[in-house]
Amino acid sequence: MSAYSVTEPSRLSKSVAALLVVGYAVITLLPLLWILSTGFKSGPDSISYPPKVLFEPSLEGYVNLFTTRTRIGAEQFAALPPPETWYDKIVRQSGTVIAGPSRFGERFMNSVIIGFGSTFLSIFLGTLAAYAFSRFRVPLKDDLLFFILSTRMMPPIAVAIPIYLMYRELGLSDTHLGMILLYTAVNISLAVWLLKGFIDEIPREYEEAALIDGYTRFQAFRKVVLPQAATGIASTAIFCLIFAWNEYAFAVLLTSGNAQTAPPFIPTIIGVGGQDWPAVAAGATLFLLPVMIFTILLRKHLLRGITFGAVRK
Amino acid sequence: MAEVGLHGVGMSYGATQALQDVSMTIPDGAFVVLLGPTGAGKTTTLRLIAGLERPEHGDITIDGQSVLRDTPAQRDVAMVFQQYSLYPHLSVRDNLAFPLRSPMLRLPEAEIAARVQAVARSLRIEHKLNNKATALSGGEMQRVSIGRALVRQPRIYLMDEPLSSLDAKLRADLRVELKRIHADLGATFLYVTHDQIEAMTMATHVGVLDQGRLVQFGTPREIYEDPVSTYVASRLGQPRITLLPAGSFGPGAPAAAAQMGLRPEHIVIGEGQSATVRRVERLGDQTRLHLAFGPHEIVTLTDPHTPLAAGESIAIRPQNPLWFDAHGNRI
Numbered sequence: 183m184s185a186y187s188v189t190e191p192s193r194l195s196k197s198v199a200a201l202l203v204v205g206y207a208v209i210t211l212l213p214l215l216w217i218l219s220t221g222f223k224s225g226p227d228s229i230s231y232p233p234k235v236l237f238e239p240s241l242e243g244y245v246n247l248f249t250t251r252t253r254i255g256a257e258q259f260a261a262l263p264p265p266e267t268w269y270d271k272i273v274r275q276s277g278t279v280i281a282g283p284s285r286f287g288e289r290f291m292n293s294v295i296i297g298f299g300s301t302f303l304s305i306f307l308g309t310l311a312a313y314a315f316s317r318f319r320v321p322l323k324d325d326l327l328f329f330i331l332s333t334r335m336m337p338p339i340a341v342a343i344p345i346y347l348m349y350r351e352l353g354l355s356d357t358h359l360g361m362i363l364l365y366t367a368v369n370i371s372l373a374v375w376l377l378k379g380f381i382d383e384i385p386r387e388y389e390e391a392a393l394i395d396g397y398t399r400f401q402a403f404r405k406v407v408l409p410q411a412a413t414g415i416a417s418t419a420i421f422c423l424i425f426a427w428n429e430y431a432f433a434v435l436l437t438s439g440n441a442q443t444a445p446p447f448i449p450t451i452i453g454v455g456g457q458d459w460p461a462v463a464a465g466a467t468l469f470l471l472p473v474m475i476f477t478i479l480l481r482k483h484l485l486r487g488i489t490f491g492a493v494r495k
Numbered sequence: 496m497a498e499v500g501l502h503g504v505g506m507s508y509g510a511t512q513a514l515q516d517v518s519m520t521i522p523d524g525a526f527v528v529l530l531g532p533t534g535a536g537k538t539t540t541l542r543l544i545a546g547l548e549r550p551e552h553g554d555i556t557i558d559g560q561s562v563l564r565d566t567p568a569q570r571d572v573a574m575v576f577q578q579y580s581l582y583p584h585l586s587v588r589d590n591l592a593f594p595l596r597s598p599m600l601r602l603p604e605a606e607i608a609a610r611v612q613a614v615a616r617s618l619r620i621e622h623k624l625n626n627k628a629t630a631l632s633g634g635e636m637q638r639v640s641i642g643r644a645l646v647r648q649p650r651i652y653l654m655d656e657p658l659s660s661l662d663a664k665l666r667a668d669l670r671v672e673l674k675r676i677h678a679d680l681g682a683t684f685l686y687v688t689h690d691q692i693e694a695m696t697m698a699t700h701v702g703v704l705d706q707g708r709l710v711q712f713g714t715p716r717e718i719y720e721d722p723v724s725t726y727v728a729s730r731l732g733q734p735r736i737t738l739l740p741a742g743s744f745g746p747g748a749p750a751a752a753a754q755m756g757l758r759p760e761h762i763v764i765g766e767g768q769s770a771t772v773r774r775v776e777r778l779g780d781q782t783r784l785h786l787a788f789g790p791h792e793i794v795t796l797t798d799p800h801t802p803l804a805a806g807e808s809i810a811i812r813p814q815n816p817l818w819f820d821a822h823g824n825r826i
């Protein structure tokens with residue numbers, strides 16, 4: 183006979199819960215699986231009807247994503263030397279040759295720089311501000327906090343035109359710095375509020391103990407508060423990254439070349455040489471990965487929760 | 496090695512007056528115990544000396560120098576918090592090493608390891624050094640917390656009920672250990688406790704706080720034998736002092752006396768007026784008698800092996816009781 187526990191759910195309710203979760207996961211993951219598989223289909227397979235679930239995998243989509251290709255005359259084509267690389271070979275199958283790399287790599291790197299840059303800046307400033315609001319006597323604290331929150335109440339795109347004009351004047355249009363500042367400005371209110379909640383929960387006694395143990399306030403912040411705020415920092419960082427990574431409207435408006443991110447770029451793939459669904463799907467798949475990897479890396483912190491155990495209440 | 500002075504210190508939290516015009520001088524090397532009921536301002540006093548709070552009035556000096564502008568680190572004090580706050584993200588070992596790794600000290604790691612080991616041994620927590628700070632019992636946390644104060648040698652030790660959640664044997668052992676450290680280091684201690692034995696055996700001086708005011712400061716014997724008020728008299732003594740109307744045993748009270756205070760040693764059993772035994776509490780090393788004396792109850796001590804039982808009558812007589820006036824002040 184197994185022991186009966188008051189806090190652990192019973193085996194039956196656990197399996198029912200598991201079933202529900204798995205069912206829900208399958209439903210939500212199906213479109214993602216479809217994108218993933220389309221990325222590995224050949225052009226004809228991707229638009230065949232009825233849709234193919236089983237197909238011969240091909241890297242055509244990925245090769246098309248990263249290259250630009252040209253169609254050349256038949257005798258010219260026949261005169262070409264044999265393909266040197268595996269991707270040359272794939273391209274030749276559709277009667278084209280590689281003209282050069284596509285812009286996707288650059289755009290993707292722009293997304294990475296702007297997304298992670300603005301996330302870092304939001305968290306860095308947000309943590310310091312949240313700590314100050316949580317611990318110090320700040321004049322007009324409540325009003326300031328409300329002001330910070332209020333910047334979030336208007337849909338950011340409502341100020342698109344002024345920002346567009348301002349950025350043009352300041353020379354920030356289509357620059358990495360400009361986009362990082364913009365996304366940071368949008369995210370910082372969320373960051374301050376979320377992080378303040380987490381830091382409020384960390385008892386002051388820890389910092390006081392560190393002050394007495396011979397540390398300065400800033401050192402106490404770094405050695406005692408930061409490790410305990412890790413959970414809050416991780417989850418806030420994920421929120422910030424998701425916003426900056428997915429943002430489309432400002433990216434369309436303010437970037438065109440130099441600093442264009444992946445979201446406005448991916449739709450333009452369709453136009454290149456007919457409707458290249460596998461390439462679009464490949465781009466979408468790669469675009470999904472960073473946020474997913476980031477979340478998985480920080481999962482430990484998200485799940486761990488905050489430890490209050492060592493303070494007697 | 497430090498003399499601590501509080502000079503007319505006042506401090507409030509919002510509307511709560513936590514301390515009011517407190518002045519005392521804690522001599523270099525003294526072991527001062529602060530007594531007072533909950534909310535009297537004991538923790539606040541320690542926090543002011545540590546530099547975690549700023550007084551609204553008055554001055555705080557260490558070795559004659561005002562320290563109001565110094566940070567806690569500059570004051571070179573160690574504190575055991577009432578809510579022992581171990582760093583939850585660190586192991587016990589790292590918790591103990593934390594003060595030694597501070598930028599003020601910068602000790603070599605080998606010396607840190609040796610000191611941590613030595614303190615852990617004296618507090619009997621060697622076997623828990625690798626535990627996470629959260630994976631400890633209450634008493635173990637309390638000992639780690641004491642250990643964090645003992646690893647370095649500050650000028651002043653501030654301890655807020657450091658032994659409160661230990662079992663009786665461990666408490667007795669650590670009492671001796673702390674006293675030994677006090678004697679060896681000659682450091683100044685300020686110690687909060689509700690425990691009479693700790694107060695009487697460890698203290699060189701006792702300060703009694705009443706709602707934020709320091710009402711008496713003296714040696715443990717002075718506080719016990721020569722209290723200035725009924726309030727101070729009630730702080731020490733087990734069983735507590737019995738307070739009766741001045742004339743309860745007939746004439747003989749001083750003119751202004753309103754109350755007489757009777758500790759067990761002020762009650763002679765076997766002669767005088769009759770009282771009825773209500774209850775006999777056998778505590779092992781002592782036996783307490785609860786007596787009905789007219790409308791009053793008196794608690795006193797008797798021989799541990801007394802044959803007395805509830806319902807019996809005995810004779811009692813006061814001997815050199817303490818006299819208090821209508822305001823509870825000593826006459």
Ligand SMILES: Nc1ncnc2c1ncn2[C@@H]1O[C@H](COP(=O)(O)OP(=O)(O)OP(=O)(O)O)[C@@H](O)[C@H]1O
Pocket residue numbers: 508509511512513531532533534535536537538539540577
């Ligand atoms: N952070 C605070 N905010 C508001 N009031 C406080 C705060 N800390 C203490 N007080 C008040 O100040 C007074 C003195 O508190 P203090 O903590 O010094 O008492 P104490 O003597 O240590 O009591 P205990 O034996 O319960 O620990 C109390 O009335 C308490 O309610």
Ligand SMILES: [Mg+2]
Pocket residue numbers: 537538539577655
């Ligand atoms: Mg207290």
